[in-house]
Amino acid sequence: MSLLRTASLVAAANALCEQLQHARDPGAAFDAIGSATLHALGPGLLTINVWHAGPAQIERLWSSHPSAYPVGGRKQKGDSPWRRQLLERGEVFVGEGDAALAAVFDDVQLIRALGCTAVVNVPLYCQSRVIGTFNYLADRSAWSPAEVAALRVLAALAGSAVRDCLEARA
Template identity: 80%
Template sequence: MRTALLVAKANVLCDRLQQAQEPAAAFDAIGATTLQAIGAGLLTINAWHAEQALIERLWSSDTSAYPVGGRKAKGDSPWRRQLLERGELFIGEGDAALAAVFDDVQVIRGLGCTAVANVPLCHQGRVIGTFNYLAERAEWSAAELAALRVLAALAGSAVRDLLAARE
């Protein structure tokens, strides 16, 4: 039964992505599917402006805590080098891991989130954005991380389209 439910959700997502006229509609479809598939949490989809070392929030599942349009400078750090420069998945589990990486850890705690999966969005070998999922977890399962990577890959083309439209 679980397989049938996953197939149905995948088909709905594919239909919504085919019908999306703009990146925001694609983000809405991917966001809804992510929350349904992985469970309650916070999802943000961001653009990475490497030349300014700046993250720009393009979509958020909680716009009161993390509004669209928010920007954060990202100075040199192990997190930045791993995720934004090398394009590698970042996993943070537990309060200490979150506090070591995020300056807004109080907001994250207030949302009940205890773990993060930051997935790089890449195009032609360079990072163009991030797909960030925070939730109440002791640890991420391999299945959750695989699902997040697939959903992030779908979001990458919408981020690319949005950035191209601005040029």
């Protein structure tokens, strides 16, 4: 990695840490993490969601495309291999290509319209249980291990803000 690229990543990481330190609410934290994600990985769709296990619903807390994916939107998530992998076992899901997206998402037409061809879904945890998801979709033929790792780190930063949202509702 070039010295210039390293310096840019360090500056971006420091800026994100400062923004999170001063975030007054989960929305401000989501804004900072969302901006950092799109800056680091390029244009795409990022959503941060809470998982309601009882009714088996995902609720959107933050969206980089609120006109297409508004905050507060909910999706029913019935039993599926995707649900078992991501929401029950808490394992990262990586989907690449149209067939992978169509197999998992019922709104694949909207995803395609946004120019997205691949997804990484990262489970968010609190006390060893999945409380939400961090979903990044973009135009990729394949995800690199470095991109998946970066998304896992950014998702981990979002976990406490999702937990704060849940606690505020309780």
